[in-house]
Amino acid sequence: MRRRLVPAVAVVLALAGMAAVTWGQALSGEYKIGVLEPLTGPLAGEGKRHLEGFEIVRDLINERGGVMGKKLAFAVADAPDPTAAASEANRLITRENVKIVTGTFSSRLCGAASEAAARHNVIYWETSCVDPRFNKRGLKTVYRTEIDATGFGWYNVEFIAKHLAPRFGKKPNELKIAFLSEDSSYGQGVTESARQRAKGEFGMQEVALEYYNFQTINDFTPIIVKFKQLNPDVVHHIGYTNDAPLFWRQAREQNFMFKALVHAGATGYGSSDFGKALGADGNGVFALLEPGPGFKLESLKPEGQKIEKDFRDAVQKRTGSYPLGSHQLAGSGLWLLKLVLDAAKSDDPEKFHTAVMSLDMPIGSMINGWGVKFSETGQNANDRVQHYMLQWQNGQLVTVWPEEFTTQRAKWIPLPAWDQRK
Amino acid sequence: MDPAARLGPAQIAVVAQLGVSTILLGGIYALIAVGLTLIFGIMRVVNFAHGEFLMLGMYLAFWAATLASLDPYFVVFASIPIFFAVGLVTYALVMRGVIHASHNVQIFTTVGLSTALQNVALVLWTGDFRTVRPWESFAIVRVAGTAFNLSQVVAFLIAILLTIALVAFMKWTHSGRVMRATAQDRDAATLMGIDTDRVYRLTFAIGIACVGGAGVLVSPLYAAYPTAGLQFVLLSYVIVVLGGLGDMVGAMLGALIVAAVEVVGSYFFGAAWKEVFYFLLFIGVLVFRPAGLFGQRGAETLGV
Numbered sequence: 001m002r003r004r005l006v007p008a009v010a011v012v013l014a015l016a017g018m019a020a021v022t023w024g025q026a027l028s029g030e031y032k033i034g035v036l037e038p039l040t041g042p043l044a045g046e047g048k049r050h051l052e053g054f055e056i057v058r059d060l061i062n063e064r065g066g067v068m069g070k071k072l073a074f075a076v077a078d079a080p081d082p083t084a085a086a087s088e089a090n091r092l093i094t095r096e097n098v099k100i101v102t103g104t105f106s107s108r109l110c111g112a113a114s115e116a117a118a119r120h121n122v123i124y125w126e127t128s129c130v131d132p133r134f135n136k137r138g139l140k141t142v143y144r145t146e147i148d149a150t151g152f153g154w155y156n157v158e159f160i161a162k163h164l165a166p167r168f169g170k171k172p173n174e175l176k177i178a179f180l181s182e183d184s185s186y187g188q189g190v191t192e193s194a195r196q197r198a199k200g201e202f203g204m205q206e207v208a209l210e211y212y213n214f215q216t217i218n219d220f221t222p223i224i225v226k227f228k229q230l231n232p233d234v235v236h237h238i239g240y241t242n243d244a245p246l247f248w249r250q251a252r253e254q255n256f257m258f259k260a261l262v263h264a265g266a267t268g269y270g271s272s273d274f275g276k277a278l279g280a281d282g283n284g285v286f287a288l289l290e291p292g293p294g295f296k297l298e299s300l301k302p303e304g305q306k307i308e309k310d311f312r313d314a315v316q317k318r319t320g321s322y323p324l325g326s327h328q329l330a331g332s333g334l335w336l337l338k339l340v341l342d343a344a345k346s347d348d349p350e351k352f353h354t355a356v357m358s359l360d361m362p363i364g365s366m367i368n369g370w371g372v373k374f375s376e377t378g379q380n381a382n383d384r385v386q387h388y389m390l391q392w393q394n395g396q397l398v399t400v401w402p403e404e405f406t407t408q409r410a411k412w413i414p415l416p417a418w419d420q421r422k
Numbered sequence: 423m424d425p426a427a428r429l430g431p432a433q434i435a436v437v438a439q440l441g442v443s444t445i446l447l448g449g450i451y452a453l454i455a456v457g458l459t460l461i462f463g464i465m466r467v468v469n470f471a472h473g474e475f476l477m478l479g480m481y482l483a484f485w486a487a488t489l490a491s492l493d494p495y496f497v498v499f500a501s502i503p504i505f506f507a508v509g510l511v512t513y514a515l516v517m518r519g520v521i522h523a524s525h526n527v528q529i530f531t532t533v534g535l536s537t538a539l540q541n542v543a544l545v546l547w548t549g550d551f552r553t554v555r556p557w558e559s560f561a562i563v564r565v566a567g568t569a570f571n572l573s574q575v576v577a578f579l580i581a582i583l584l585t586i587a588l589v590a591f592m593k594w595t596h597s598g599r600v601m602r603a604t605a606q607d608r609d610a611a612t613l614m615g616i617d618t619d620r621v622y623r624l625t626f627a628i629g630i631a632c633v634g635g636a637g638v639l640v641s642p643l644y645a646a647y648p649t650a651g652l653q654f655v656l657l658s659y660v661i662v663v664l665g666g667l668g669d670m671v672g673a674m675l676g677a678l679i680v681a682a683v684e685v686v687g688s689y690f691f692g693a694a695w696k697e698v699f700y701f702l703l704f705i706g707v708l709v710f711r712p713a714g715l716f717g718q719r720g721a722e723t724l725g726v
Binding site for chain 1: 432436439440443447450540541544548549550551552553555559560562569570571643644645647648649650652653654656657684685686688689692693694696697
């Protein structure tokens with residue numbers, strides 16, 4: 001029944017979409033891009049937030065003259081899994097006639113979606129997936145504004161070696177580190193790059209490496225019991241949103257004492273749902289993210305300060321809160337797309353590529369304090385896409401590192417007993 | 423160094439903790455599987471929407487806690503009649519039309535129901551992960567070197583009580599006898615004057631009441647989100663097949679076996695292996711003891 005319904009609905013939507021294109025262009029000069037998001041299924045929560053970030057910045061862009069002199073509009077499609085991501089990308093391109101597709105929040109989706117776009121020689125503009133393989137497939141029209149997972153791993157180990165180790169009173173090579181991760185390309189990408197740098201560059205001692213499936217994990221106790229015997233200083237845990245609170249709560253139950261837990265990304269410990277689930281009981285967790293409360297506007301370049309402030313105000317107005325990670329990734333990515341289109345004045349893949357390569361902006365020039373410098377493979381440079389370590393402090397994620405960018409400071413290093421983290 | 427290779431008091435504490443974790447995790451699985459085995463065993467319907475009723479139970483607990491500050495252990499009493507009614511309505515609207523249809527039709531119907539319920543939850547309550555935070559979800563019990571959560575103990579005890587109650591119901595009440603008779607031979611039961619439609623309606627409603635209550639009980643432990651049921655439902659099938667269709671005590675033991683495989687497998691080999699192990703067990707049981715480890719010999723010919 002569902003199988004017959006889906007094509008029928010797709011056809012109706014496509015017809016409606018085409019009608020909107022002809023009608024819209026005649027009246028106001030719209031420029032439409034495709035937006036792929038997981039709006040149903042297990043990633044729907046973050047997918048919707050990500051779409052919200054796109055919509056907020058789309059309105060900011062339209063208040064500032066749109067793109068290429070036209071009003072920016074979206075053709076939104078739901079991509080709950082990789083198969084849907086590919087087929088919806090095809091539909092957006094063939095039925096909605098978009099020349100640029102953006103999305104997708106998740107590393108599970110961006111590979112399939114971008115592959116489909118590249119096959120049609122359509123520009124694929126990824127703003128948040130971190131799968132390291134994304135830009136290594138030789139696809140000519142595929143770009144990514146966010147750093148990849150190897151960048152996450154790089155920043156995490158940087159933080160552990162240069163900030164945590166001295167505060168533990170240890171040298172980096174004296175640190176024992178346990179790696180725990182969900183097993184999608186996101187978790188593996190971050191974890192493997194962190195392992196490599198931790199061992200190769202700093203000689204840290206890896207005491208455990210454990211992967212699990214975030215959709216079926218119901219009990220971390222056996223893993224925690226094993227970890228307790230190995231006595232790590234740092235737990236490097238890349239988790240999703242149902243498993244991260246479960247691990248933290250069960251670690252507390254088992255009185256598993258470690259000195260710090262470090263995560264990276266807008267899911268799991270980096271999601272606002274973690275704070276809602278644990279409140280002050282989540283105190284002390286570190287998550288590498290886009291900047292949160294404490295982030296100093298004055299640490300940015302003047303043009304960066306202006307757009308960062310406008311963006312924060314717009315998010316505040318719409319959601320009533322400080323921008324969340326998904327908002328920030330979508331927002332900065334879409335803003336950067338506008339800058340490229342302003343320079344290229346065209347969505348022709350060749351001209352677009354030239355415009356992307358010509359952008360060279362230092363750190364602090366944009367939303368999130370990012371800079372821009374793309375490589376030939378379409379990847380924005382790790383050292384321009386500045387990332388920040390945030391810490392859960394009494395139900396709020398605050399920016400604590402690098403210290404020159406923030407007014408807040410990291411607490412509970414090393415972590416005291418579970419009942420003394422107030 | 424392999425932690426399993428060490429010996430001594432620390433090792434004994436580990437074994438004790440793994441044992442306790444197995445029993446408590448098994449309790450949660452049993453709680454979820456008991457309703458399924460009832461529906462599966464008596465109606466011979468594979469209810470793929472089982473996990474979604476669990477999810478609805480979790481949301482009931484969440485909203486009761488958020489809107490009316492009700493503790494899940496209070497809500498669980500209200501949830502039984504609520505989900506009994508939900509079961510009756512679902513039966514009347516969805517299951518009744520396909521109860522005599524082929525298994526394929528029933529599977530399509532329940533898969534459709536499952537997808538529909540997931541998406542209703544998504545539309546109504548978004549994809550956010552909702553957590554109930556009653557005091558008991560942070561109450562830690564420490565006994566002889568082992569530690570566990572109070573909510574797990576409560577879930578385990580209620581799973582045992584529920585199993586005993588259902589076994590007693592099936593054995594000693596008229597309705598129970600009628601249900602067993604219908605399970606054994608639908609046509610003969612009809613000829614004996616049993617209203618099989620009424621039996622199926624009752625069975626479905628009891629099964630849904632069990633799993634809805636289970637959803638409320640696990641809410642202090644796991645977050646509610648539209649696809650939360652998927653985390654448990656596949657597992658429930660393994661348990662039901664291990665225990666034998668319609669066998670409540672079998673479901674309890676099957677749940678403990680699956681939990682043991684999961685806990686011990688995770689400790690010695692890693693969490694990534696747990697599904698490999700219990701699906702190997704599942705396939706093994708299907709090949710060598712198709713009626714389930716504790717099922718009646720020949721029960722597999724009853725129509726599934």
